[in-house]
Amino acid sequence: MAALAPDAGVKPRRRLLGKHPIGLLFAGPYLIYWLLLFAYPLGFAVYMSFRDYFFAAPGAQVDRPFVGLENYIRLIGDDDVHRAALNVVIFIVINVPLTVALGLILATALNTAIPGRTFFRVSFYLPYVSASVAVVAVWLYLFNGSGLVSNLLGSLAPDPPFLINSAWAMPIIALFATWKQLGFYVLVYLAALQNIPGELYEAASVDGAGTIRKFWSVTVPGVRPATTLVVILATIVGANFFTEPYLLTGGGGPNGASISPVLLMYRQGIEQGNPGYAAAIGVTLAIIVMGLSLLNRFLLDEE
């Protein structure tokens, strides 16, 4: 019994602090960062969404009454929210498959010994590291009524032009975001491609597989975890698009055709002083994105 006594003292501590308490020290700074900058604002957003909230000066005596589900009920009947939700669907339907397909094809191409490989790698990555404001200006010049694309298309160009055409505004935004982010996803796929053992390709060659067969049967399954990551990240980014409608289509135009949930949150929460309602939109968006991410993971992750 005497030999057991020290153990009895250690166990509760170990249960509390783990086998290696120093690990807490290492994880601590990030935990504090996460609590302060993620968990607290998220919890506060949930709190705000149940109130008629507005931002006030410290010390101001203000009334922010509890309104229950009122903000959420308003959201269900708001035409702007419906349009924004539809736009997220349009965005994701175009952006996610295109990102996966182009990302994988370009990464595969860049992984082979082609001339000017470094140049192409840098070229694809450049839009990702460029400021959105600068590259949006380039796209404005490309797609406005007298822009390069419209001129090249001539009579085939849509009327009204792309960016003020309610049928085209969202697809152009989705294409822009795909192009802007592609460099990052190519990089993810490039890293994943390095992990596919060369022997698999050799074995496939011995079995008589051609380039396309090897791509489908070795590369695509080999990068599956990366594809899961790319789909989840592209979905999250897609649901949160803001800069594109803010700058490319003049604040969600034409006539609200490219409004996004985050742009609506900005308008309501920051411009119009309704942060309670903006928070309700944000919380709903976060729940939907989490649901979509779980669904993606369920569908794509084999393990």
Place this chain on the structure above:
Amino acid sequence: MDRRPILRRRALPALLLAALLAACSGGDDEAGGAGETGAAGETGATDGGETAAATGPITIWYSNNEQEIAWGEAVVEAWNAEHPDEQVTAQEIPAGQSSEEVITASITAGNTPCLIYNTAPAAVPQFQRQGGLVALNEFEGGTEYVNERVGEDRVGQYMSPDGNLYQMPWKTNPSMIFYNKALFEEAGLDPEDPPLSTYSEFLETSQTLVDEGGARAAIWPSPASQFFQSWFDFYPLFIANSGGQQLVEDGEPQFASEAGMEVAEFWAQMYERGLSPREEAQGDSFAEGQAAMSIVGPWAVAVYSDVDWGVVPVPTPDGMPLEETYTFSDNKSVGLYSSCENRGTAWEFLKFSTSEENDGLLLQETGQMPMRVDLTETYADYFEANPEYETFADQAARTVEVPNVANSIEMWQEFRDAWSESVIFGEAEPEAALTEAAETISGLVGE
């Protein structure tokens, strides 16, 4: 491996954490934050006690355009030389999507400077509701000073519904039609006396400019959907056509009237006939000669110094002489913010910076019109030396402001959405869209 238990194990603490955080963040409205300085009431700070008299160093923000910075630096230097114990530190307003966003965040954080030059009147109701502004009429002689400088009849437009004045109307950029004489000449139009007075003249001239001249557009107001864009297409023409009405008066929207519909029909034709593009201009359409006209204030004189320009009042259905035409003021005010400790100094500096001398300096440096009665008489020498500003100065005497009402920005956004849908993009009848917007706005401003 079965995931469900893991999910449950992880979900429970996460939910508990969220609940804890929500609980922790609750109750701040009851307790109130630890205010650094004077009390801020529910409808703005009206504390005229100790803080109102306190003196000492203060900080101010001004806008980031070159001419205003030059003015601000000169005024601060002159003040600091005379007031060693009440030094003023000035800086440009921090960058953000908009000044209003920066100021809103700053009020919430309690770190606004004492004075912000370039406070938009449309945002004042919101800043006041936040408890961010100090009522200027609470200072001794405050009401008299503002009335004397701005003119009692005009000050009424800047008063808040609670009867207090939370802004000093500082400078105005009365909206007028600026035109490029070279493009008019190219289109065979008389550049010295162009037919732009009535709506039919304006439409005909615009058609000629696009058909015969080198311009892509007759006039190119921004078709974007931000709430403030209607101040530069609809509002000046509505004010002129209605004889000086605000968008909302006594809680009732005024724009779904005959005057408002005439303006909407006029612009709808401009868009439909391609005289005003539905696309956002790339760059400055007027400076680059893409548009022959623009709706601007006197700031444009310095900015378009390379263009041979002329200026006329905004059009009305039957034409109206300048001396009878009202227009949008595009005023910017100075706000005194509630986180200011040394409000005595702030008030004195506000008076100093809006004195006859420093208003004259503002006019000289920026070409923008100080919100001051008898402008042309007070600065007669300046206008004699710079006759190009005289028409603007004349117009500055007849300006109308955005209404000071609750939910002001939400109201303008509602209006803009209806305007975009019907007038710009032609997807609804202007009359139906604007009438519906008026009903919604009536509810908003009545809240």
